[in-house]
Amino acid sequence: MNYLAHIHLASITETSLVGNFAGDFVRGSVLSDLPEPIQQGIKIHRKVDSFTDRHDKVRLAKQGFPAKLRRTAGICLDIWFDHLLLLNNERFPPYIINTVLQDFYQQLAQTDLPDERFNRVKQSLLRDRWLAQYEQEQTCLRAFYTVEQRLGNRIVFARDSYAFLQANRASYNLLFLDFYPELIEYSCQLSKQVR
Template sequence: MNYLAHIHLAHITDTSMLGNFFGDFVKGSDLSHLNDEHQLGIQLHRRIDSYTDSHAQVKALRALFPKSIRRMSGIVIDIYFDHLLCANWAQFTDRELDKLLGHFYAEVEQYPHSISERFQQVREGLLTHRWLSDYQYAESCERSFLQIERRLGHRVLFANEAIEFIQHNEQELQSSFLAFYPELIEFSHAKVEELVHKQSRI
């Protein structure tokens, strides 16, 4: 899953939004340099990603992609699912998107450390442009795809084909998301209980 989904899942499971966000930037199994709250968020983030990658709905969507961009299908789905989460936001929480993101941005701004170079780059962009709410607009997905292309030095070109795929499969993507995301929420709640229990025994 992408940034916004991890923030939302942290919110509804009452875990650290910042800790869940760290999951994209902290590598390896040694998390001892972080506090318990942030460690829990990273562990939840990793389990959410594993669950998503192995879920039947997501596997079926990836199989629909043309072979030319199939290896990028996971990234495309993650980003487009953030758009679909925005589009269906009221089904999953009564907290306004802008208020939730305002709280998240404050956490990011107040965090005193840089956990990685990539985190620092994303952090600066987030605090300058506050772009997470842009996912409510489908066009933001294309911008994200193009940014990824640039970050990869244009060695992989997939953005235009990905947008074409989305346009031709909007209904399938929407129905798959609405079937999958409630199951992901249920999984996340159960996984938090398991992780907290495990953490308390250490």
């Protein structure tokens, strides 16, 4: 799962919005220097990612990508799922754009973490409020190119993965609608364990 799904799941489970988001930035297992809600959110984030990666439906979805794109299929699905979450958010309240993101940005403005990349993304998010742009498919393509650049352009996948997902949008939308309720249920159970 990518940024929006983690934030949305945090809202549903009433855990730290920023903590669940920060799981992509905080490395290692020593979290004791962080506030307890942030620690809990990071732990949930990691388990949600693990659950998603191991899930049969997601594994089949990755295998559906052309062979040359499978290495980065998980990354692309995570990003595409954020797009699908916004397109289908009326099925999975609370509504992200008008409520959850406002709360997230407020929490984010009050949170400092000792991670350079987190702080760069934080400043960008607070300045431009770009998470809601995932409602547009083109935002996924830009995110794919960003990942491609972060990988030093050693793996070129952005354009072809985007074209593949566009061509198969209906089947991946059905997959998301089938999978996401299971992820919500898992996240709710998980949040009770980490409190």
